[in-house]
Amino acid sequence: MSEERKSLFMDLYDPNHSRFERFCKARVYGEMDYKDLMHDTVVIAFQKFDPSFEKASFLSFLFGIAIRVLANNKRRKDKDMIHQNSIKREDEFYDHTIQKEEIEQLYAALNELPEIQKESIILFEIVGYAIKEIATLHEVSENVVKQRLFRGRNQLKLVLTRQLEISKTIGL
Amino acid sequence: MTDERIDVLFEALKNERPSVQSNEVIEWLDHAPKVQVERNWKSKIKLKPILFGVLCFIAALFVMLTIEAESHQSPSSPIKPNKVKELVENGEDSTVNVMHTSTRRTSEERKKTGVLKIPRDTLYFEPTPVPHSDEAPTKENKTELVNDDNYWTLMTVDQSKESEIRDYLFILDSLQLYGRKARFTMDEPDCYLQIYNDYAVISYRFRNRSYFSAGTIHREETQVIDGKTYKVFAFQADNSMVSSNFGSRVFFGFREIENRTNDIEILFFNQPWAPTTIFTGHTAAEEERRKLMERSNSQERKK
Numbered sequence: 001m002s003e004e005r006k007s008l009f010m011d012l013y014d015p016n017h018s019r020f021e022r023f024c025k026a027r028v029y030g031e032m033d034y035k036d037l038m039h040d041t042v043v044i045a046f047q048k049f050d051p052s053f054e055k056a057s058f059l060s061f062l063f064g065i066a067i068r069v070l071a072n073n074k075r076r077k078d079k080d081m082i083h084q085n086s087i088k089r090e091d092e093f094y095d096h097t098i099q100k101e102e103i104e105q106l107y108a109a110l111n112e113l114p115e116i117q118k119e120s121i122i123l124f125e126i127v128g129y130a131i132k133e134i135a136t137l138h139e140v141s142e143n144v145v146k147q148r149l150f151r152g153r154n155q156l157k158l159v160l161t162r163q164l165e166i167s168k169t170i171g172l
Numbered sequence: 173m174t175d176e177r178i179d180v181l182f183e184a185l186k187n188e189r190p191s192v193q194s195n196e197v198i199e200w201l202d203h204a205p206k207v208q209v210e211r212n213w214k215s216k217i218k219l220k221p222i223l224f225g226v227l228c229f230i231a232a233l234f235v236m237l238t239i240e241a242e243s244h245q246s247p248s249s250p251i252k253p254n255k256v257k258e259l260v261e262n263g264e265d266s267t268v269n270v271m272h273t274s275t276r277r278t279s280e281e282r283k284k285t286g287v288l289k290i291p292r293d294t295l296y297f298e299p300t301p302v303p304h305s306d307e308a309p310t311k312e313n314k315t316e317l318v319n320d321d322n323y324w325t326l327m328t329v330d331q332s333k334e335s336e337i338r339d340y341l342f343i344l345d346s347l348q349l350y351g352r353k354a355r356f357t358m359d360e361p362d363c364y365l366q367i368y369n370d371y372a373v374i375s376y377r378f379r380n381r382s383y384f385s386a387g388t389i390h391r392e393e394t395q396v397i398d399g400k401t402y403k404v405f406a407f408q409a410d411n412s413m414v415s416s417n418f419g420s421r422v423f424f425g426f427r428e429i430e431n432r433t434n435d436i437e438i439l440f441f442n443q444p445w446a447p448t449t450i451f452t453g454h455t456a457a458e459e460e461r462r463k464l465m466e467r468s469n470s471q472e473r474k475k
Contacts, residue, residue, distance in 0.1 A: 006201055014194060021190040035192060042197055043204040102173075106181050125182040153178075160173040 008051050013042070016059040019127045024066060026122040029107040032073060041066040060137050067119070109159040117152035124149055340367040341456040341464070342426070342436055344376050350439070350447040362464055364456065365426075365438055372407045374422065376451075385409045385417045395425060397447055402427045402439055 013020075024034040024041070044065050053061065110118050116138070123129040123137070124145075131149075135142045344363040348355040356378070363376030373386040391406035402425030409417040423441035429452070438451040456464070 006198070009201070010194070010198065013197065017192070017194065017197070018188075018190045021192055022185060022188060026185070038192060038197075039200050042200055046201050046204060102177070102181055103185065105173075106178070106185075126185045128186060153175075156178065157173065157175065160178070164173060 005049070005051070006046075009046050009049050012049075012053060012055060012058045013045075013062075015055075016062065019059060020062050020066075023063065023122055023127045026107060026110060026126050027066070027119065028070065030111045031070070037066055037069060037073075040069045044069070060133070063123070063137060105160060105163055106156075109156050109163060112159050113152055113155055117148050117155065120145060120148040121152045121156065338367045338369060340365070340426075341461055342366075342438065342453040343456050343460055344438070344451045344453040347378065347449055347451045350450055355452075362460070362467065364464060365424075365451070365453070367405065372405060372422070374424070384414050385420070385422050386412055387422065397425070397439060400427060400437075404441075 020041075021034070021038060024037045028034050028037050041062055045062055048065075110121065113121070120134055120138070123134050124131070129137075131142050131145050134145045138145065342365045343361070344358055344365060346355045346357045359377040359380065363378075364373075365375075366373045367389070370389045371386070372389050373384075375382075375384045377383070387407035387409045389405050389407045391404075393404055395402055395404045404423065404425035406421060406423045409420050409422060411418040424438060425441070426436050426438045429435040429437050434455040436453050436455065438453060439447050440449040440451070442448045
């Protein structure tokens with residue numbers, strides 16, 4: 001592989017790195033190690049990379065690959081392995097802020113949503129995608145995306161409220 | 173948890189610094205398998221321009237076929253005019269001396285008078301071998317029936333002459349469109365085609381619509397259509413009974429159906445000689461002939 005090609009790839013990837021990482025973290029909470037998802041996605045993206053790619057669509061290109069990788073991994077996931085990885089990387093995963101527990105709760109609540117609602121909320125709230133961009137990525141209309149966001153947000157609140165009540169009940 | 177709190181958490185996640193560094197990503201690339209996946213054919217081929225081209229091609233093909241279909245519907249090429257012999261004596265000042273020919277006329281000519289006056293020497297007209305009967309209806313002695321326009325009429329048939337060349341009377345039983353299999357029966361059992369000397373009459377009622385046409389035959393020959401031999405005739409409709417088909421040419425032929433005595437097949441043509449409708453019928457029996465005569469004679473006539 002040529003250095004020039006790698007350099008071109010990184011030119012496109014670097015500006016999108018932080019958003020891509022946030023997506024992977026939120027998307028695979030409780031399913032797999034987010035770094036594994038990032039690694040698999042970046043490798044595949046580099047193999048399929050063409051220097052004529054447009055900058056504006058590169059992040060969507062990465063998301064598309066990540067979604068397909070997740071779909072493939074679902075078939076062969078090992079829960080015990082994932083759980084161990086999650087624990088092992090806890091120190092790296094969580095920021096040392098007061099919101100640590102609440103963020104964890106938020107991730108857990110997101111994980112309970114239907115896949116497509118979860119993905120829509122992650123792209124909108126965490127990655128910062130516009131509704132139009134999400135619609136393009138998912139190949140649906142903007143109204144559908146709005147519906148998913150609305151329902152996902154309501155569901156999220158319900159789940160978080162329930163988690164809070166459970167925590168209070170068992171004295172956490 | 174409130175909405176505001178959730179928004180704060182999301183905001184915090186949005187601003188979170190990445191854990192993975194760029195050099196880590198570069199390491200991934202360095203250790204990645206050295207396989208360059210070729211772009212698949214879908215990404216290579218630009219589908220939108222190809223689709224647009226295909227649509228344009230289909231549209232052009234459709235337009236060409238439409239133009240071709242319209243050109244086939246236009247009148248046929250002019251027929252070479254023959255020498256004309258006057259057979260019907262009509263007044264020169266007749267306002268209904270309308271003749272149709274196979275030559276094309278411009279719409280401006282049609283608009284001028286509302287009728288189409290054609291010089292006689294351009295008429296496609298052949299003299300009949302036998303002069304028509306003196307009793308054949310002419311403009312002067314035509315009678316109009318008081319029946320409703322939708323009701324078909326019978327012509328009074330004079331069978332007393334001994335020197336008639338032709339005398340056919342066929343009862344029409346059913347019809348079908350040429351090339352189609354469905355066959356339909358006539359509305360009434362006394363629909364008929366008559367050829368008497370050089371005069372032909374066709375009268376039938378089908379699906380509550382009447383059709384009547386009568387005129388002097390100006391052409392007779394034998395033709396083979398789709399392997400079947402027909403005796404074909406052509407006449408120009410006069411206004412002896414009704415004026416609705418006045419001037420129009422009628423082309424038809426008939427043949428006896430094999431192994432079926434008295435059964436005949438009558439073929440009607442649109443433009444000569446494109447077959448359009450097939451009638452099946454039979455030679456009128458004596459009783460049927462008698463009934464037709466009775467019906468014809470019983471009709472009121474306004475004099």
